[in-house]
Amino acid sequence: MSSIPVSSLASAVPGGVQTPTDTAAARTRGLVKTYGRGPAEVRALDGVDLTIERARLTAIMGPSGSGKSTLMHCLAGLDSPTSGEVEVAGTGLGDLDDNALTRFRREHVGFVFQAFNLLPTLTARHNILLPLDLAGREPDWRRFDTLIEVLGLADRLSHRPSELSGGQQQRVAIARALLSSPDVVFADEPTGNLDSRSSAEVLDFLRRSVDELAQTVVMVTHEPTAAAYADRVLLLRDGRLAGTLERPTAEDVVTAIAGLDA
Template sequence: MRENAGYAVRTSELVKVYGRGAAEVRALDGVSLDVPAGRFTAIMGASGSGKSTLMHLMAGLDTATSGSVLLGGTELSTCGDAELTAVRRTRVGFVFQAFNLLPQLTAEQNMELPARLAGVRPDPAWRDHLVDLLGLRARLAHRPTELSGGQQQRVALARALLTRPDVVFADEPTGNLDTVTGHEVLELLRYSVRELGQTVVMVTHDPVAASFSDEAVLLRDGRLAGSLPSPRPEEVLAALAGLSGSVA
């Protein structure tokens, strides 16, 4: 097994197949990817390229048909259901396009829910730091319907960061936000990497969003199709256009 020092997630020959026979879909076809710790990685590709499938496998939300996923030193393919649940609650954070906040809970309760389900008492100093960093102090008693989209996503980000996870996975985190609010959320993700040492993996179709990352990884038809370090929006657009050619 490969050493995992310096990497938050490593996949090896990852394959995911849905269906059988004529209905078979090979969503991932032998993806080997190293995600550096303390960096911001964007995963990009056309619809159906396998980017969301790859994220779900790396986060332990789905299981591979074959191949392996190492999260830190943990091989996810050998974990039972209880261990995978514990990994998702304490070692992985999630930020989704639809926010995924429970409407009957306050912002504070939503933020602390995964930690409490895991039986973990959040560090009070860290919790307060996140509340102030994300500008949520005056909103803690509000329910999601009383919050703007940007405020809901800030609650989701606080929830993701509260347990100081190995990785925060962000699935189209700006998809339901206007441009200005979306940039604020991306700046906060960027800040969490630069100042807090967090590892972030973001699935996005947006070249501007990808430009906030340290590296954009490109997928095409379930396979790696190249990468762009320190990507600029125009470079990402050109690279996506170039995916109509052969896989690199």
């Protein structure tokens, strides 16, 4: 991918990169999520208190069944907690009805999934623009052009997903997630279906979107090499926050995960 100067990316944000007054992009307090009842009850989240800081890449890791995907779904408003509070961009999600929550996600949250979630009948361009089209919002064409250039998609905009490689499809999904300048982008195993080269390209751009666009990214991953791109790694075990790592190496992550399994 081509290297775009910091100033070019920053200028694609209205007013340039700004320092927000509130450093928290999202918070949880006493977050509990259970499935089932009685003896069959599973406590996927067990009183999680955390703060996701703005303009940082936060990775969520833990053993299988630790609650990392459930935590992301509750943070993103895709699932409702059993109890506790979730706040995103200063809004308590528990205060919103279904329609208001749908609007909130559309206006404030971006998503990048392992399965890409592109519509097969639409071109790359139309897939990128789809959320704004559905919301009846005019795209920021300057930001669109910048994202397309940085992600190397200029010659792929007329292609349908079946005509794109996995890495190209994920870059389309990232452009779609970032175009609306969301408060938080949630990335659920974004490199899970990619080869090592495509994974590195996708992770590099997520990292640059934080450093150069002041984007907030929360990423669930099981890959230590992916987590090493993060500013902060949240470690979960049995539905509880078991520790954090700041600017870790892949080796730091491997050691920490091994400690959780011990």
